[in-house]
Amino acid sequence: MSLINTQEQQLLIDAIQRVENKTDAELVTVLARQADDYRYIPLLWASLLALLLPGAVNYYPEWLNPHQLILSQWALFIGLALLFQIPALQSRLVPRQVRHWRASNLARRQFLEQNLHHTTGETGMLIFVSEAERYVEILVDRGISARIPDAYWQGIVAQFTEQVRRGNVAKGFVECIDACGVELQRQLPATTTKNELPNHLVIL
Template sequence: MGDILTKAEQDRIAAAVRAAEAATIGEIRCVIAPRVVPDRPAPVLAWAAGAALLLPALALLAGLRPEALTRLFGGWSVGHAAAQDGAILSALLVYLALQASVFALAAAVLSIPAIRVRLPTGENAHQRVHRAAEHYFLSSDLRATEGRTGVLIFAALAEHHVEVLADEGIHGLAPKDAWSGVVAELVAGLKAGDVADGFVAAVGRAGAILAEHAPRPAGDDRNELSDAPTILR
């Protein structure tokens, strides 16, 4: 956790959340994801099959000949036309064996978790981050506030993407374009290389929006959620 935010930076964000929530019924949660792992596995067998089809073909274009492999492994050269069929069959078998070997090796390598998470899944980075933010929102205590007033500010660092989600008690109160300013504040901080400053500015902007459209009634000092930022593993 300290690799992304120091304790002092975490405390700054928590203080910004407390200050923002002082004037609103909204409950703000800041979440940082170093990298969003796809929630569905990449099709390893499909990638391995593609490698098995493509790599031997590229080897042929580069000058490799299956009959050369048969000689390498102890096969006899053919000296008369009647034996050509046997040579062709032998070359085809070697080529198929080469494809099978490439397939097995590629499947083994691509199944390594650190490699598999980087394989394309047909879902772009923004879709993946949006899905991860929604999953966090729906599965966390943000949905447990009394008036459904949770607001999620979610940043995926590796994907360079930010999401802001508001629960149904807040969502319809402020215009949709108001939240673009929250995103802009956070993105500016991330681009400058200061995660904490970005979140503090984004929380401040969110607090102003929430105070205008969902103010806190006098005498209500409830704080239903932790103010500390969450860093996903």
């Protein structure tokens, strides 16, 4: 993961430990390079444009006979399907709503896979980033949401998202963890010493 090196990962671990030493929350951080490969999106665009080809040449029927038209459609489909695999083009073809929907689904899967729903007191918190989608989400278990409304995290997420857009993923993570820790310490101060989940950054 190009935006997070070993030294920066240690900064995240230190930040998580600072928060967990002062609160009952269990923090897990996850960084995904991309939530989906979106291979089907370029194929859909290539198929659509190939299907539109007969209409485009309908005004000039002398250009292609039926056999040539079919071959041209196949050639156009294959050429566009390959062209649209270029990452810079592919990212422009995928609607933002689709990218965020896929990233959100991945965040929820990670919440379960990292066992954040099995912590003592239901105080698990996931800080999730999908780099390609520029997507950030904070998910918390019931022990935290009962004390702190979900809307509280929106401002922190917005600031972190801006850092991701600028390429400052590591800095954004540390600032986000520290900002979450302020309210967690106020609402869920440490009552016992525990460390149920790993503090290292999970990289997908």
